[in-house]
Amino acid sequence: MISSLRVLLLLTFRSLFSHKAKSLIVGGIIAFGTFLLIVGTSLLDSVEASMEESITESVTGQLQVYSADARDALSLFGGMAMGEDIGEIDDFAKVKEVLEAVPNVKSVVPMGINNSTIMGGNDFDRVLGELQVAVDTSDAAGVSDSIEQLRNLAAYMASDYENRLAIAADPTESQEALDTLKTVQDDAFWTDFKLHPAKGMRTLETKIAPLSDDGRLLFLRSLGTDLTAFAKNFDRFEIIEGERVPEGKRGFLLNKRLDDRFMKNIVARGFDSLHKSVVEDGDKIEGDAKLEALVAQNVRQYQRILFEMTPADGRALRTELARLLDEDGELKELLKTFLDVDDDNFLERYTFFYDQIAPKIQLHEINVGDTVTMRTITSSGYFKAINIKCYGRFQFKGLEKSDLSGMFNLIDMISYRDLYGMMTDEQRAELSQLKEDVGVKAVKREDAEAALFGGDGPVESASTPKDKSHRDFDLDSRLKVEVQDVSGDTFTQEEIDHGMARHAAILLEDPERIDETQVALEAAIAKNDLNLKVVDWQEASGIVGQFVIVFRVVLYIAIAIIFLVALVIINNSMVMATVDRIGEIGTMRAIGAKRGFVLAMFLLETFSLGMCTGTLGAGAAVGLMFWLGKVGIPATTDVLVFFFGGPRLYPEVGMINILFGLVVIVLVSLISTLFPAWIATRVQPIEAMQRRD
Amino acid sequence: MSSAIVELNDVIKDYPLGKLTVHAVRGVSIRIEKGEFTAIAGPSGSGKTTILNLIGCVDVPTSGKVSVAGSLTNDLGDRALTALRLHKLGFIFQSFNLIGVLNVFQNVEFPLLLQGGMSKGERAKRVDRIVEEVGLTAHVKHRPNELSGGQRQRVAIARALVTNPAIILADEPTANIDSATGHSIIELMKQINDEQKTTFIFSTHDQKVMEQARRIILLKDGVVVDDNAQNGDGQASGAAGEKLSGTDEVEE
Numbered sequence: 036m037i038s039s040l041r042v043l044l045l046l047t048f049r050s051l052f053s054h055k056a057k058s059l060i061v062g063g064i065i066a067f068g069t070f071l072l073i074v075g076t077s078l079l080d081s082v083e084a085s086m087e088e089s090i091t092e093s094v095t096g097q098l099q100v101y102s103a104d105a106r107d108a109l110s111l112f113g114g115m116a117m118g119e120d121i122g123e124i125d126d127f128a129k130v131k132e133v134l135e136a137v138p139n140v141k142s143v144v145p146m147g148i149n150n151s152t153i154m155g156g157n158d159f160d161r162v163l164g165e166l167q168v169a170v171d172t173s174d175a176a177g178v179s180d181s182i183e184q185l186r187n188l189a190a191y192m193a194s195d196y197e198n199r200l201a202i203a204a205d206p207t208e209s210q211e212a213l214d215t216l217k218t219v220q221d222d223a224f225w226t227d228f229k230l231h232p233a234k235g236m237r238t239l240e241t242k243i244a245p246l247s248d249d250g251r252l253l254f255l256r257s258l259g260t261d262l263t264a265f266a267k268n269f270d271r272f273e274i275i276e277g278e279r280v281p282e283g284k285r286g287f288l289l290n291k292r293l294d295d296r297f298m299k300n301i302v303a304r305g306f307d308s309l310h311k312s313v314v315e316d317g318d319k320i321e322g323d324a325k326l327e328a329l330v331a332q333n334v335r336q337y338q339r340i341l342f343e344m345t346p347a348d349g350r351a352l353r354t355e356l357a358r359l360l361d362e363d364g365e366l367k368e369l370l371k372t373f374l375d376v377d378d379d380n381f382l383e384r385y386t387f388f389y390d391q392i393a394p395k396i397q398l399h400e401i402n403v404g405d406t407v408t409m410r411t412i413t414s415s416g417y418f419k420a421i422n423i424k425c426y427g428r429f430q431f432k433g434l435e436k437s438d439l440s441g442m443f444n445l446i447d448m449i450s451y452r453d454l455y456g457m458m459t460d461e462q463r464a465e466l467s468q469l470k471e472d473v474g475v476k477a478v479k480r481e482d483a484e485a486a487l488f489g490g491d492g493p494v495e496s497a498s499t500p501k502d503k504s505h506r507d508f509d510l511d512s513r514l515k516v517e518v519q520d521v522s523g524d525t526f527t528q529e530e531i532d533h534g535m536a537r538h539a540a541i542l543l544e545d546p547e548r549i550d551e552t553q554v555a556l557e558a559a560i561a562k563n564d565l566n567l568k569v570v571d572w573q574e575a576s577g578i579v580g581q582f583v584i585v586f587r588v589v590l591y592i593a594i595a596i597i598f599l600v601a602l603v604i605i606n607n608s609m610v611m612a613t614v615d616r617i618g619e620i621g622t623m624r625a626i627g628a629k630r631g632f633v634l635a636m637f638l639l640e641t642f643s644l645g646m647c648t649g650t651l652g653a654g655a656a657v658g659l660m661f662w663l664g665k666v667g668i669p670a671t672t673d674v675l676v677f678f679f680g681g682p683r684l685y686p687e688v689g690m691i692n693i694l695f696g697l698v699v700i701v702l703v704s705l706i707s708t709l710f711p712a713w714i715a716t717r718v719q720p721i722e723a724m725q726r727r728d
Numbered sequence: 729m730s731s732a733i734v735e736l737n738d739v740i741k742d743y744p745l746g747k748l749t750v751h752a753v754r755g756v757s758i759r760i761e762k763g764e765f766t767a768i769a770g771p772s773g774s775g776k777t778t779i780l781n782l783i784g785c786v787d788v789p790t791s792g793k794v795s796v797a798g799s800l801t802n803d804l805g806d807r808a809l810t811a812l813r814l815h816k817l818g819f820i821f822q823s824f825n826l827i828g829v830l831n832v833f834q835n836v837e838f839p840l841l842l843q844g845g846m847s848k849g850e851r852a853k854r855v856d857r858i859v860e861e862v863g864l865t866a867h868v869k870h871r872p873n874e875l876s877g878g879q880r881q882r883v884a885i886a887r888a889l890v891t892n893p894a895i896i897l898a899d900e901p902t903a904n905i906d907s908a909t910g911h912s913i914i915e916l917m918k919q920i921n922d923e924q925k926t927t928f929i930f931s932t933h934d935q936k937v938m939e940q941a942r943r944i945i946l947l948k949d950g951v952v953v954d955d956n957a958q959n960g961d962g963q964a965s966g967a968a969g970e971k972l973s974g975t976d977e978v979e980e
Contacts, residue, residue, distance in 0.1 A: 042834075042841040049829030622825040625786050626887070627814025627842050629807065720786040720813070723825055724777060724899055 043632070047640045050616075057612045061641070062648035064601045065700055069652030070659075071597060073696040075590050077660050077688040083583045084687075085680030087546075090580060091572045092271040093431040094258065096144065096540030097549050098556065099575035100130065100567045109538055109570060110577025111148075121537055124567065128532040133563045134541060139552045141544045142268050145536035147259040148443065149454050151411035152252055153401070158342045159188050159247035163239055165345075170232045180346040182225055185239070188342055189219045192247060212246050219243055253298060253400060255409065257287060257444040259451020261531050268542045271434065277403035277427025280447055283525045287409075287423055287446040289401060291430040292438065298400040302340055302374065305333040306388050313381050320378050330376055337370045343396040355391050359384075401425050409446075413456020423450055433681030438673045448531050449524070455535065541569075582678070598699075602707040609641070609711035620715050621722030630716040637712035638705060645704035649697050656696070660688040732795075733894060733927050734760040734783050739792035741778050741950075752778040754950040755792070760943075762894070763925040765918060767932055767941030774947040776931040777899055783929060784817060784897045785809045797894045814842055818888030820898035820930070824880040826872040826887070832859065833868045836886045843891060858886045862916065878909035885916060889926070898930035902937050914940045 051058045091097050094111060101109050102122025109121050124130055127145045134143045162184045169177030193216040200209040218224050219239070228235030262280045266272055280286035289298075295307065312318040312326055320326040344352065349366050356369040364372075376384050401407055403425055410420040429445065431437075446454075543552055553569050560567045573580035613620075620633055667683030670676040678684075741753040753775045760766055768776045781787035782794050785801050786809075794801045797816040801809065818839075819825075826835050836855045840846055846854075859868055862882040872880055881901060888896045898917070902910030914930075914937055921928050932938050946954035 042838060045834065046827070046829060053829050618823075618825065619827060622819075622821070622827065623838075624810070625784070625813060625819050625825075626839050627810055627817075629810050632842070720810075721781055723819070723821060724781060724786065 043636055043639050044643075046636055047643050050640060051644055054612055054615075057608050058644060060608050061605050061704070062644050062651075064604055065645050065704055066648040066652035066655070068594075068598060068601050068703065069649040069696045069700045070656045072594055072699055073653055073656035073688065073692050074659060075594060076695060077656070077692045078684075078686050079583070079587055079590055080689060080692065081684060081686035082586070082678050085684055086580075086583060086678050087572060089271070089431075089434055089437070089677055089680040090576045091542075091546070092269055093434060094146075094269065094540070095572040095575050096268070096542040097546050097572055098541040098543070098553060098569055099538055099572070100124070100134065100143075100541060100556070100560070100569050101538035103566045103568045105568070108577070109575050112576045112579035124536045124539065127534060127536040127539065128529075129563075130536075130539060130565055130567065131532055133559050133565060134539075134556060137552065137555045137559050139544050139548050140556070141542045142264060144264045144268055144540045144542070145259075145261055145448055145532070146539055147448075147451050147455060147535075147537035149257045149259055149411065149446065149451055151255050151257065151409040151454055153255055153407045153409055154252060157247060159185070159192075159244055162188065163236075163244060166239075167236060170236065176347075178229075182228070183346045184342070185243075186220060186225075188247070189216050189243065191338060191342065192216055193220065196246075215242050215246065255444055256293075256442065257446040257451070259446050259448050259455070261448050262286075262288070262445060265445065268540070269431075271431040272429060273432050274427050274429050277425075280426045283527060283531075285423055285447050285450045285524055285526075286426045287444055287450070289403075289425055289428045290442065290444050291428045292435065293442055293444060294399060294401070294428060296438070300339055300343070300393075300396060300398050301336050302333050303388070303393065303398055305329055305336070306385055309333075309376065309381060310385055313378065314385075320376070320381065330374070333376075334371050334374045337367065337374055340370060340392060340396055341367060345395075348395040352391060352395060355387075359387055403427050409450075409454060411454045413454065415456045417456060419454055419456060421450060421453055434676060436670075436673055436682065437677040447526075448534070448536070449526050452534055455537075538575075579677070598703050602703060605641070605704060605707035606710055609637070609708050610714065613637070613711045613715050616715070617718050617722050618725075620718040621720055621724075624718060624720035625723040633715050633718070634712050637708055637715050641704045641708040642701060645701045646697070649700045649704075652700070653693050653696055657688050657693065660686050664688075732759045733762045733797055734758070734929070735793070735795040736779070736782065736789075737793040737795075739779075739782060739789045739794060741775075741782065741787070742790045752950055753782075753789070756947075756950070756952055757792075758945060758952065758955070760927065760929060762927055763921070765921045765928045765942040767930055767938050767944045768947065769932055769938045769941075769944055770947035770953075771933055773949075775950040776933075776947050778950075779947070780897055780899050780929065780931050783895070784819060785812050814839065815891065816894045818891065818893035818896040818926075820881065820884045820888050820896065820901045822900040822903045824872070824877070824884045824904070826880055826883055828872055831869050831871050832864055832875070832883050832886075835872070835883055836890050839887060839891045854890060855886075858890050861889070861920070862886045876909075877905040878913065881905060881909075881913050882916070885913070885920075889920065892924075893926065895927045895929060898928065900931055900933070902932065902934060907934075907936065910934070910937060911940070 090112070099109055099111075102124060105122035106120040124145070131143045131145075134140055162181055166178065166181035166185065168174075169181055193213060196209050196212045196216065200206050200213065203209050224235070224238075263282050266279055274288070275291060277288075280288065295304070299307070308329055309320070309326065312323075313320060318326065320330060341349070353366040353369060356366070356373055357363050360369060360372055362369070362372070373384060373387075406422050406424045408420050408422050410418065413419045423446070541556065543549060549571060553571065556569050559565075560569065573583075623633065624630075664685050664687055667685045668679070669683055670679040670681070675684075676682060736756055736758045739753055739756045740751070743750040743752055756775070756779060758779070768779055770776045778787070782789055782801070783796060785796055785804075788794070788801055788809075796812065799808075799812055801812070804812065813819075827838065830838065833855055836859055837851055840851050840854065856865070856868075859865055862885055864879060864882055864886065867875060867879060872883065875883065881904075884901075885896075888898075896917070901917075902913055905913065917928050917930070918940065920926055930941075938944055944954070944956050945952055
């Protein structure tokens with residue numbers, strides 16, 4: 036047996052070398068297949084691992100829990116507009132206590148997503164404020180600066196009303212506004228103002244200010260959480276400006292990416308977009324319709340610079356611009372020329388913008404340290420507004436450029452609960468008293484019929500989220516909602532923990548043991564009757580987390596196709612080799628070799644070839660992955676940044692990838708040899724007699 | 729009768745050839761005793777290779793009985809026939825049929841490896857002895873394509889001999905080598921036959937080669953037209969030779 040194995044091996048290697056063309060083709064395919072399989076699965080595994088890091092270390096943790104009564108699935112990335120019903124966790128403290136006792140659970144962090152609006156700055160109000168200060172402090176230069184700005188703004192507003200007049204069905208209102216604006220553009224008004232500033236201020240505040248547009252309405256998507264626990268548990272989180280919200284304080288943190296994308300000065304955003312395209316991606320503005328449109332838009336938005344600057348800054352800027360552009364003229368014209376960038380001067384002007392212009396304007400809608408009013412409609416349908424301080428800006432390390440990861444700001448849990456509409460017992464009592472007085476019953480939609488036409492007793496549902504839509508927000512902001520000033524409040528950890536959360540992130544000591552921990556968590560939840568469901572990060576992140584599954588399916592289909600082709604080619608060339616060797620096989624059979632010997636000879640041949648060339652392919656794959664693991668694969672798009680968990684993917688190749696690759700390739704080559712091997716066993720010994728060398 | 733090592737009784741072998749049937753052997757009865765040195769002669773298409781195939785257990789008759797080394801091949805399946813070939817028969821082919829990827833030693837060793845049950849040392853001793861016997865000790869590491877036709881056929885003889893078979897079958901062993909070498913090959917076979925009493929059966933259409941045989945069975949159109957054993961003389965007879973010479977033609 037051993038001796039015939041020896042001769043088999045000998046025959047195998049000898050014939051592999053003597054049928055070089057066949058060995059080369061089959062071996063090449065096998066090597067390529069193994070290479071592809073190992074590279075493909077390694078990359079995918081690495082992407083999955085990186086994405087897992089991106090997701091778990093920025094927001095989800097390894098596992099998430101939320102109410103078992105939820106009607107919709109938790110989907111933290113993608114989806115999750117406003118209407119989802121993911122239920123509520125009534126008392127987070129209890130959940131935390133039970134779940135943190137489960138082995139391998141590092142910590143449990145409460146969470147909830149909130150959508151609220153804030154008003155962006157109103158230039159007229161701002162300058163008016165500055166004027167008031169200048170008047171109060173008898174700052175003559177300040178006063179005249181502010182007056183100049185107000186006159187510019189009034190002129191700008193007047194031009195706006197002239198446009199409206201041209202298209203309005205009822206011109207009365209616009210005409211009145213225009214007349215009012217004319218008065219402040221008149222020198223007489225300002226001469227009078229200097230004599231009677233109090234009277235002038237009144238006119239400006241009551242007559243002119245209401246004519247200016249409301250500030251820009253900004254939407255803020257915030258994740259309410261225990262900010263201290265969040266910072267401690269999510270490694271990707273880092274403060275890049277300002278500070279963390281002090282423990283026990285209310286406050287929110289701005290997501291830098293969101294801030295840059297949606298709340299930065301529009302001209303600055305234009306420069307940022309152009310910078311990305313022109314400098315990072317190497318595109319040309321000229322001939323690119325999208326980029327040309329971006330430049331044109333920036334030119335049109337010159338007022339967003341002009342009106343945000345004090346006259347003194349404006350004068351300084353005019354001088355700088357005249358020098359840069361080497362031409363003279365009004366600031367407005369110089370600005371327009373400046374903003375009309377082209378490929379040659381872009382970088383110079385981009386630098387100029389950030390060095391000279393940005394410090395003179397309000398670059399961001401919200402500055403660190405500002406207190407803003409967040410408005411929302413609570414889950415019980417009431418308007419709610421609170422003043423809350425912005426303590427800083429944060430980003431998720433490595434995901435600075437990704438729009439997919441954690442597109443939300445962070446807000447403290449107490450404020451989140453306020454905005455969500457959780458009421459204190461006192462408020463609850465007051466409300467039910469109120470309802471009793473007016474005879475109103477809160478009725479859940481599905482219970483409406485019963486409530487209207489008889490059925491069970493009164494239904495209380497203070498905390499069921501109602502359908503909310505963007506449309507309502509405009510109304511909301513125009514309603515006079517009492518704004519709670521809560522910025523000074525402090526809270527104990529107890530207060531943060533005891534209360535509502537929508538969902539909670541569970542962070543594990545050892546993420547590898549996620550499956551068993553999930554089972555243990557489910558058991559603990561059932562035992563303590565917590566009525567929660569546990570989902571892993573992939574499920575919790577929604578569609579984004581499932582991209583990898585799609586990639587995997589696509590890769591496997593591609594590999595299957597490649598292997599099918601390989602199967603056919605290997606099979607074909609083996610059949611040809613078999614036909615070539617009929618005489619030899621016949622001779623062996625005539626001399627006394629059994630069919631099994633012939634079969635074994637063929638299978639062994641492909642097996643050894645598969646192992647050798649497969650190992651070569653695997654070696655090449657490991658080499659490539661090792662090299663890629665060193666230099667990294669650059670993430671060229673925002674989406675890739677997210678999948679790569681940073682600007683570059685440093686893939687790793689696992690033993691499992693190599694083994695899987697080799698096993699699959701050897702199986703494929705053996706299967707593709709079965710038919711030719713079978714043909715070989717059918718060769719009759721008599722063929723030996725017909726052999727002619 | 730039962731002591732015969734090869735016995736053919738009323739053997740008929742038909743081959744389908746397209747729609748036709750070729751009657752290759754049309755009723756042949758031959759009896760060969762142990763230790764004989766027999767030539768099966770006849771022109772192309774006379775059925776000599778078919779008869780050799782039947783004796784060599786690589787083919788079975790359409791009708792009639794073929795008995796080789798005590799076994800009736802008609803009754804045997806592929807496995808048993810393979811075992812019979814491995815243990816009782818040795819083959820020498822017209823085209824030598826050496827395994828190109830193996831060297832001389834390995835080619836000769838090959839049947840022993842198939843048989844199994846012999847230690848490496850025993851095998852090496854046996855192979856070396858046989859290779860020496862056929863005079864190829866100097867070429868033991870050579871591959872077949874490094875040898876001349878005569879040398880290759882010597883390797884084939886060594887390979888056929890190495891298992892100590894009861895019968896060695898040779899199909900036109902000299903057809904692909906020059907006549908002087910052919911002569912020495914037959915002489916070698918004869919010598920082995922003398923020393924080891926191995927039964928040799930070979931086919932040929934070459935008059936000179938035929939004359940080296942001790943017994944000549946002459947075939948024509950699938951029937952035995954002459955068999956000098958039946959004529960009673962132990963040596964190659966002029967009669968059989970003459971009968972063949974009239975129809976001598978080069979095969980293929």
